[in-house]
Amino acid sequence: MKEIKVALFGVTGYAANYVYTLAHPLREGVRLIAAVDPFAKEFDACPVYDTAQEMFRHHAPDLCAVATPIHLHAEQAIECFKHGSSVALEKPIAADCASAKNILKARDEAGKLLSVGFNLCAESAVREVKRDVDEGLFGKPLSFKSLVLWPRDRTYFNRSSGWAGKKYSRDGKPVFDSVLSNATAHYLMNMLFMASSPMKTLDCRTYRANPVETYDTAIMKGMTENGADVFIAVSHAVEPERRQNPLMRYEFENAYLTFGVVGGNERVFVAHFKDGRVKRYEEKTDTYQAPFWNMIDALRGKDVIACPGETALMHVDAVEKMRLVRPESLPFPKELINEKDGYTFVPGLADEMFELYEKAELPSGEIRTLGGVNR
Numbered sequence: 448m449k450e451i452k453v454a455l456f457g458v459t460g461y462a463a464n465y466v467y468t469l470a471h472p473l474r475e476g477v478r479l480i481a482a483v484d485p486f487a488k489e490f491d492a493c494p495v496y497d498t499a500q501e502m503f504r505h506h507a508p509d510l511c512a513v514a515t516p517i518h519l520h521a522e523q524a525i526e527c528f529k530h531g532s533s534v535a536l537e538k539p540i541a542a543d544c545a546s547a548k549n550i551l552k553a554r555d556e557a558g559k560l561l562s563v564g565f566n567l568c569a570e571s572a573v574r575e576v577k578r579d580v581d582e583g584l585f586g587k588p589l590s591f592k593s594l595v596l597w598p599r600d601r602t603y604f605n606r607s608s609g610w611a612g613k614k615y616s617r618d619g620k621p622v623f624d625s626v627l628s629n630a631t632a633h634y635l636m637n638m639l640f641m642a643s644s645p646m647k648t649l650d651c652r653t654y655r656a657n658p659v660e661t662y663d664t665a666i667m668k669g670m671t672e673n674g675a676d677v678f679i680a681v682s683h684a685v686e687p688e689r690r691q692n693p694l695m696r697y698e699f700e701n702a703y704l705t706f707g708v709v710g711g712n713e714r715v716f717v718a719h720f721k722d723g724r725v726k727r728y729e730e731k732t733d734t735y736q737a738p739f740w741n742m743i744d745a746l747r748g749k750d751v752i753a754c755p756g757e758t759a760l761m762h763v764d765a766v767e768k769m770r771l772v773r774p775e776s777l778p779f780p781k782e783l784i785n786e787k788d789g790y791t792f793v794p795g796l797a798d799e800m801f802e803l804y805e806k807a808e809l810p811s812g813e814i815r816t817l818g819g820v821n822r
């Protein structure tokens with residue numbers, strides 16, 4: 448078996464997961480040979496370089512795993528393709544559609560592979576659901592909805608080099624980091640992945656309680672090009688004790704799928720058929736860094752890429768369409784915001800997000816905390 452030589456872009460933050468998985472590989476013949484990270488001088492797993500150009504002067508990796516801040520994805524992925532490497536890129540694919548399309552062009556010119564790190568496309572249990580969807584087991588997709596309430600404290604918003612929640616980096620590159628492009632991106636992506644279709648039309652509301660330029664709370668409702676309704680409600684600004692892990696409900700002609708439970712940690716898709724049958728897609732043991740190991744299999748011709756660039760583009764396209772509808776988020780009124788243990792939050796918001804999720808509706812003017820501001 449031919450060895451796959453890997454270079455890693457970024458070694459701390461989320462990239463530390465790649466360092467760990469490469470030190471405890473799930474496949475044979477995969478070796479970390481170099482890293483690029485101008486801020487990591489102490490790293491001893493392999494030589495570290497400040498720039499991609501410098502690394503490529505010394506090494507010829509088969510695969511680059513790029514787990515750097517969002518605004519660096521496009522330039523670094525394109526540089527890797529120019530040097531003949533395939534790329535396992537972290538999600539989101541890029542800050543905007545134009546940058547994402549430049550990545551796809553560079554991939555095609557190089558004739559190399561690109562996968563994007565959406566775990567909830569690459570885990571085998573999820574791929575089993577997707578196969579059943581594609582084979583028509585549930586019938587035509589009708590509607591998809593998701594709710595994720597993940598309170599985040601100030602250390603999250605102040606982490607690393609200060610790009611969290613920014614529209615542009617210090618040197619003017621688009622970032623557009625938000626609750627939907629980062630922490631809860633997987634759930635918006637999963638709906639579009641299952642629908643196999645990008646958003647055609649949408650409306651949305653975006654809000655902020657934390658010091659972000661984009662938004663920490665969002666509700667989006669729309670329709671895919673192939674006619675399925677889509678709804679998502681996400682927030683980092685709910686009460687710290689009201690954390691809700693992803694809840695999803697997908698309606699098809701012959702069945703509905705659920706994922707997650709109210710107040711619980713379960714992350715299993717369950718299909719409930721109209722004739723009373725139930726099919727559970729139990730989580731497998733292959734969830735850790737699944738997109739990366741899927742890419743290794745794809746490079747060896749043993750699998751297809753679970754989340755190719757075109758799939759990931761649907762996520763960034765939806766977020767960009769939201770930006771066109773709501774270029775600016777609304778600040779929650781100061782009198783509604785509370786602070787506790789480093790969390791900035793809006794009391795009552797979690798209950799309202801649950802209500803909106805139940806109805807799959809955007810907030811109206813009458814809703815207490817969200818709709819106080821009638822747009």
Ligand SMILES: NC(=O)c1ccc[n+]([C@@H]2O[C@H](COP(=O)([O-])OP(=O)(O)OC[C@H]3O[C@@H](n4cnc5c(N)ncnc54)[C@H](O)[C@@H]3O)[C@@H](O)[C@H]2O)c1
Nearest residue numbers: 457458459460461462483484486514515516537538539607
């Ligand atoms: N798949 C997931 O579940 C998941 C979870 C969290 C974050 N992420 C993604 O991972 C990526 C990184 O996020 P993060 O919060 O860890 O970011 P971060 O700011 O902590 O940076 C990650 C690493 O990139 C390095 N870095 C910064 N500038 C660099 C440069 N010019 N060249 C090379 N390395 C550089 C940093 O030093 C750090 O080691 C983002 O795309 C984010 O969306 C994915």
